[in-house]
Amino acid sequence: MRNLTKIGGAAAIAAALTLTACGGGGTPTGPETAQGQGTGSDLSKLISINEKPAADLEPGGKVTLPLGNIGPDFNGFSNNGNSADNSALQIPMNPAAVNSGGIGGCWKVDFVGKATPNKDFCESVESKVVDGKQTVTIKVNDKATYNDGTPIDVKAFQNTWNILKSPDAGYDIVSSGAYEFVESVEAGSSDKEVIVKTTQPVYPLDALFFGLIHPAVNTPELFNEGFNGELHPEWMAGPFKLDQYDTAAKTVTLVPNDKWWGTKPVLANVVFRQLETSAQIAAFKNGEIDAMSANTISLYKQLEGTKDSEVRRGQRLFAGGMNINAKKITDVAVRKAMFAAVDRDALRKVRFNGLNWEEPSSGSMMLLPFSEYYQDNYPVKETGPDAAKKVLTDAGYKANAAGVMEKDGMPAAFKISNFGDDPTTLAFTQTLQKQLQAGGMDVGIDQRASADFGKVMGARDFDVSVSGYTVGPDATDAVKQYYDSKTDLNGLGDAELDKKIADLASIEDNAERNKAAMDVEKEHMSKYFSMGVVMNGPQISFVRTGLANYGPSLFQSLSQVPDWSTLGWIKK
Numbered sequence: 001m002r003n004l005t006k007i008g009g010a011a012a013i014a015a016a017l018t019l020t021a022c023g024g025g026g027t028p029t030g031p032e033t034a035q036g037q038g039t040g041s042d043l044s045k046l047i048s049i050n051e052k053p054a055a056d057l058e059p060g061g062k063v064t065l066p067l068g069n070i071g072p073d074f075n076g077f078s079n080n081g082n083s084a085d086n087s088a089l090q091i092p093m094n095p096a097a098v099n100s101g102g103i104g105g106c107w108k109v110d111f112v113g114k115a116t117p118n119k120d121f122c123e124s125v126e127s128k129v130v131d132g133k134q135t136v137t138i139k140v141n142d143k144a145t146y147n148d149g150t151p152i153d154v155k156a157f158q159n160t161w162n163i164l165k166s167p168d169a170g171y172d173i174v175s176s177g178a179y180e181f182v183e184s185v186e187a188g189s190s191d192k193e194v195i196v197k198t199t200q201p202v203y204p205l206d207a208l209f210f211g212l213i214h215p216a217v218n219t220p221e222l223f224n225e226g227f228n229g230e231l232h233p234e235w236m237a238g239p240f241k242l243d244q245y246d247t248a249a250k251t252v253t254l255v256p257n258d259k260w261w262g263t264k265p266v267l268a269n270v271v272f273r274q275l276e277t278s279a280q281i282a283a284f285k286n287g288e289i290d291a292m293s294a295n296t297i298s299l300y301k302q303l304e305g306t307k308d309s310e311v312r313r314g315q316r317l318f319a320g321g322m323n324i325n326a327k328k329i330t331d332v333a334v335r336k337a338m339f340a341a342v343d344r345d346a347l348r349k350v351r352f353n354g355l356n357w358e359e360p361s362s363g364s365m366m367l368l369p370f371s372e373y374y375q376d377n378y379p380v381k382e383t384g385p386d387a388a389k390k391v392l393t394d395a396g397y398k399a400n401a402a403g404v405m406e407k408d409g410m411p412a413a414f415k416i417s418n419f420g421d422d423p424t425t426l427a428f429t430q431t432l433q434k435q436l437q438a439g440g441m442d443v444g445i446d447q448r449a450s451a452d453f454g455k456v457m458g459a460r461d462f463d464v465s466v467s468g469y470t471v472g473p474d475a476t477d478a479v480k481q482y483y484d485s486k487t488d489l490n491g492l493g494d495a496e497l498d499k500k501i502a503d504l505a506s507i508e509d510n511a512e513r514n515k516a517a518m519d520v521e522k523e524h525m526s527k528y529f530s531m532g533v534v535m536n537g538p539q540i541s542f543v544r545t546g547l548a549n550y551g552p553s554l555f556q557s558l559s560q561v562p563d564w565s566t567l568g569w570i571k572k
Helices: 084-090 154-164 177-181 220-225 277-285 297-303 332-341 344-351 385-394 423-438 450-459 476-483 495-504 510-528
Strands: 002-004 013-015 062-067 107-109 115-117 122-130 133-140 182-187 193-198 240-246 251-256 269-274 291-293 309-315 318-324 405-407 413-419 442-448 467-470 531-535 538-544
Touching (some): 062 084, 115 122, 154 182, 177 182, 177 476, 277 291, 277 297, 291 297, 297 423, 332 385, 344 423, 385 405, 413 423, 423 442, 442 450, 476 510, 495 510
Antiparallel strands (some): 013 467, 133 193, 251 269, 309 538, 318 531
C-alpha cells in the first residue's frame, strides 16, 4: 500500500505497502514479536538505525536504495508530486524544500516529534503575540544559498507564502495550511532577517516554513507543470546534488554538493532505483541495493537468510487502508456502507499475517495510537454485511437479481485500485473486496504497477485505493489538509467545520489544539465517510550489514535516514 508524505507541511500520500527506501536475519517463524505502542509507552522500542558517529564510518562509499516510483512530477508542494517516494528521493538534495518527516526549511524534528530550528537554514525563530497578533522573527543563515547562487532570504519566504496562502490563486497546492493566516512577510534589518506577521496566532510554529520554494518558481504554470520530468537541481540546496537522472534506467544518482555550507556527507554516491517489489527482492539478494522494506510476510520469507544482511524493525508512520474518491463514489450512503462492511481486525490479520505484529485498532488518519492526543474516530460502531446492507436499504437501495444493492437502476458498484505485485497486498485487497461484496456492493479490482502510483493518485484516477498518508506528531496541519472543504481532494466539508479548523490553529496549548483537531476529524468522518483508516503497521527493513544510521526512525525521518550527512558504512 502507498503512503503520502509530509512535504512542506503536508502529509504525503503513500501506498499501503511502502516501497520507500528502507531496508537475512530473523527466525524460521518470521520476525521477533513486536507491537504498536499505546499512549505513554517507550517509543525507543520503535527505532532501529544502527547509530554510529561519523568518525566510526569509512569516508566515501556508495549506498543504493529502491523506490516504488520516480516522478513523473517532482514538485513536492503540488498534489501531483506529493508522495512519500518523491520526498525520499529529494530530501538529500533539497532539505531547503522537502520535508521527509524530520527536516525541511526552517525546522528539524527529533525521533519523538519535537521541532527545533534547522540552523543550516534558520539560525533562530522567535515568536511574540501582542493584542491577538503574532510576529515571528526569523534569522536566516548568512551562508544559505540555492545551487544557482540565489540567496535564501526574505524573497524565498515571500514566494513560499504567496504560493501556499490560498488554493484560489491557480497553484495546485496540497494545502494552504497556516499560510492563510499570514498577513505579511517582510525584510527586517536585512534580507536575511524575515519578519512574519499574522492575522491570528499560529500554532505549532513549525506549521510555517517547513519547506521553502525558490523565488524563480513564481507562476502557476511553472509550479503546476514545470516539474514534470524535471528535477530542477539549480533550485535546490542540500548536502548532495544531482549527478544524473537516467529515465531509461529509472535511476537517480547523487554526489556530494560542493556548494553545501553545512556538515559534509560521509558518502561519495547515493543511487535511487525505481523497482517493482519483486525486482527489489532479486536486487537485494544480489547485492545491487542496500536496503528494502519487508512489511509483509511474503517479502520477509523471500529475504530471510540473505547473506550480509540484518533486520531492523520499528513503527511505520502511516495511517490508511481505504482511500475513497468521493468524486467517483458520490453517494454518501454508499461510502457509509463501505465503512460498515469493513472488518478492520480481519484485514489487519491478513496484512500482518506472520509478522508477529499487533497494534491497537487504528481510528485516526492524523495521529498514531501512541500519541497522547490520539482518539479513535472511526465513525461506524455496527459493522458487518447486514449493517452495510441496512445503511443502503435505509437510503432507498434494494437488492437486484444479482444480489447487488441498487437505487434508481444504479448499482452500488466500483473498483479497488491495487498497486504492485506483492501477494500479501493483493490478499488484503481481495479480502476487502469480499467484505464489500458481502455488504451488497459490486466490487472489482483495478490492478496497477507500483510505478503508476504517483500518476494515478495525482490524477485521482481511482474509485478506492489501498493507500494512506504519512502521520506526524501533531494533528494541526493534517486536519486542514484532509477535512477543510477548500483543500480536501474530495471537495467534502462545510463552512461550520472550516471555521472550527481555522479557529483551532490559534490554540497555543498543544493538548487543547489537538483535541479540537481530533473532534473535527470525528465529525467529518461521521458526516462524509471518505478516509477509511484500517491500520498503521510495522516498518521491517532488511539492511546490508555494516550500514550505519539507517532504519525505522519515527518522526525524525519517514524515509529511514535520520541524517544524510552520517549515512555510511562502518569502518572494517
